[in-house]
């Protein structure tokens with residue numbers, strides 16, 4: 001993955017307890033999303049960070065936000081929505097990072113926040129992306145966008161299994177189940 005954001009630690013690496021405050025912008029690359037859809041980010045996104053030298057490593061608290069574009073789950077029209085997400089992460093030197101399950105590792109004098117940022121954004125993504133809460137979606141038979149026009153497929157959009165049941169009439173009132 002191409003790095004999204006790196007923090008230069010030079011100004012705080014020799015000052016235990018000191019905090020670096022950052023306001024910046026990031027550019028996010030498009031991602032593959034559920035249903036073969038493209039998750040597009042409207043760049044740039046804003047970024048706020050507090051990076052604290054906690055002696056054994058660095059504690060990062062941050063927020064990022066912006067807008068993204070994705071096809072509506074039902075009608076496949078493009079939808080653009082805002083999103084904001086926060087994250088807290090401990091970075092430890094590579095040699096000791098494995099000692100803590102939740103910690104990320106770093107080497108040298110910079111923190112690569114790429115994975116942290118992408119994870120925080122994906123965790124915050126809505127489960128459903130709809131153009132409107134009442135989106136009527138596409139006709140499953142002819143593909144017409146039912147938000148825009150109606151089609152004449154109603155009778156054919158029956159569940160075929162249900163149609164079979166309705167056609168099936170016992171000659172003389174069954175009796176086994178009643």
Ligand SMILES: [Zn+2]
Nearest residue numbers: 072075131135
């Ligand atoms: Zn829709």
Ligand SMILES: [Zn+2]
Nearest residue numbers: 139142151153
């Ligand atoms: Zn139709």
